[in-house]
Amino acid sequence: MMGGFGIPSFRMSCLRLTSTAPVSLNRRRLIRPLATSCSAAAAKNKKEKVIVISGPTGAGKSRLSLELAKRLNGEIISADSVQVYRGLDxxxxxxxxxxxxxxxxxxxDILHPSEDYSVGQFYEDGRQVTNDVLNHGRVPIVAxxxxxxxxxFIYGKPDVPKASREITxxxxxxxxxxxxxxxxDAxxxxxxxAGDPSAQSLAANDWYRLRRRLEIIKSSGAPPSAFQVPYDSFRENFESDEADAVDINSASDGLLESKSKDLDYEFICVFLSTQRLDLYRSIDFRCEDMLLGDDGILSEAKWLLDLGLLPNSNSATRAIGYRQAMEYLLKCREQGGQCSAQDFYTFLSEFQKASRNFAKRQITWFRNEPIYHWIDASKPLENVLSFICDAYQEQNGNLKVPESLCMKKDITNHREVMRLKTYRTKNRHFVGREDCTDILHWVRTQAQTTRTSGMKSLDEFSYAR
Known part of the structure; x- marks a missing residue:
């Protein structure tokens, strides 16, 4: 397949599919007519199962979720803060x-890019959709x-008051x-x-979170830190009981199972990752792929600018890739479209670096989540699918990843640590100055059009794609 710039374009995935034969699975097991009252009560009170698939960017979450949904009669619920926006494909x-x-x-595709979307809104939407999927007799797969x-979504949301329209x-x-x-700074x-000393820890120019914190103070008279966070309570109790256990290694799974009983669903949580060097290479290549063709990420970034949005001004324009692309195009516009190959490669390098750093932060974040089972994304997809399907069918809830699929949370190999420190990007498509000629021509052409003639409505943009 050739991109619009005459460069081959294809998607990458870490997972390898070795078989596509469907597995027939029944979502619910029948209770025997002669079951005892205890077993009948246990079946009645048994929680619904929800599968959660996460992992760093570029690990293969989408492909795994899709294949899993086919086998389990499932529906996919996106837990991606950018996929909610129409036009940002x-x-x-x-x-x-x-x-x-x-x-x-x-x-x-539930929001226009000019709208903000919050974690609180996702909690409400995600839980509602999950219940709808379960009510239809299908399997929710949150990915x-x-x-x-x-x-x-898993532990519950803090009991923080919602601001009234007047306070907003x-x-x-x-x-x-x-x-x-x-x-x-002001x-x-x-x-x-107003009463929130921890405000200084906010990321610079994160106006959404700053506004939300001020709303909470005005609504309740207390800062966000005054409200209990369900996840913190879960983790503190888990770590406290784990520290009291005689054999921590053998007790962890049992403690996790015990603590998980307090949650609203029976969660089967998987974190999909791969060796950090392989992940970084995959991310670098994927960033290149997103620039191929006339309808790549630069085209989407131009559309955001034509809508009157600026980089880093709201949820959509803060997203990695879009922010860098918008800043690059703005620079080109300021120069009348006369951007050099060096300008393009600087943008590409920043895009790739930001994406790798984001993946690193994701790994660090989920390392602190005890409920996730880490799986090596480089293993055959068929094996990973079979494990998750079997885990879904399992009745005792004591899930253990086989050694053949297990992914270590920490880097223990000294040689790998050194290779990471010396890692350098090696592009696949954009290597020399001549490789970005078509993109530079496109940028010049787009920069020379007036904003009025270049603007598109959302419907026009979606139709054109």
Whole structure:
């Protein structure tokens, strides 16, 4: 398949499929007519099962989830903070239309890029869709790499008050001028003065979280830190009991099973990853792939700019890939479209580095999640599928990943550590100056068009794709 720039384009996946033969599985087991009252009560009170598939960017979550849904009569619930936006397809590695027709997908393409989406809203939407899927007799498969979304979905959301329209409007008015002027330090000082000293730990220019914190203070009179977080309670209790256990290695699975009984569903959580060097190479190649063709991530970034959005101004434009692409295109526009090959390679390098760093943060985040079972994405897909299907069918809830599929959470090999420290990107498509000629021509052409003629409505953009 050739991209619009005349460069071969194809998708990568870490998982290897060795067989596509379907496995026939029944979602529910029948209770025998002569079952005792105890066993009947246990069956009645047994929680519904929900599968959660996560992992760093580029590990192969989408493919695994799709194949799993086919075998288990499942539906996929996206836990991706970018896939919720219409028009942001390439940069979010959104499932194709054919894949969504093959298996039902939820929480994809539900918002315009100018709208914000919060973890609290995902919790409400995700739980509602999960219940709907279960009520239809199908298996919910929650798939994505947005750690906070999944944490709230599994453990529950903090009991933080929702701001009224009046308070939301008041906060917006207080911060509007500061955000327009880019005076982040003054906004943080305002929040600290209102009663949230931890505001200084916020990531720079994260206006959404700053606004939300101010709303919480005005709604409750207390900062967000004053409210109990279900995940923190779960982890603290788990670690406390684990420390008291005589044999920690043998006790961990049992303790986890015991603590998990407090959760709303019986979760089967899988974290899919691979050796860090292989993951980094895959991410670098995937970033290149996203730039191929006339309808790649640069085209989507241009559309965001034509909508009047600026990089890093809201949830959609903060997303990795889109922020870098928008900044690159803005620079090219400022120069009248006269961007050099060096400018392009600088942008590509920043895009790849940001993506690798994001994957590293994802691994660190999920390393602290005791409920996940780590699986090596480089293993044959058939083996991984069989393990998860068997785990879903298992009745005792004591899940253990076989050594042949197990992925270690930490890097213990000194040689691998040294190779990571000296890692350098080796591009596959964009190697020399001449390799980006078509992209530079496209950028020049687009920069020379007026904003009015270049603007598209959402419907026009979607139709054109």
């Amino acid at each position: 390439v940069g979010s590695a959104k499932p194709s239309l054919s894949e969504r027709q093959e298996v039902p997908h939820h929480l994809i 994505g790499g947005t750690g906070l979304y999944l944490r709230w 409007s008041e906060v917006h008015s207080e911060l509007a001028d500061l955000q327009r002027d880019g005076d982040w 906004a943080v000082h305002l929040l600290v003065k």
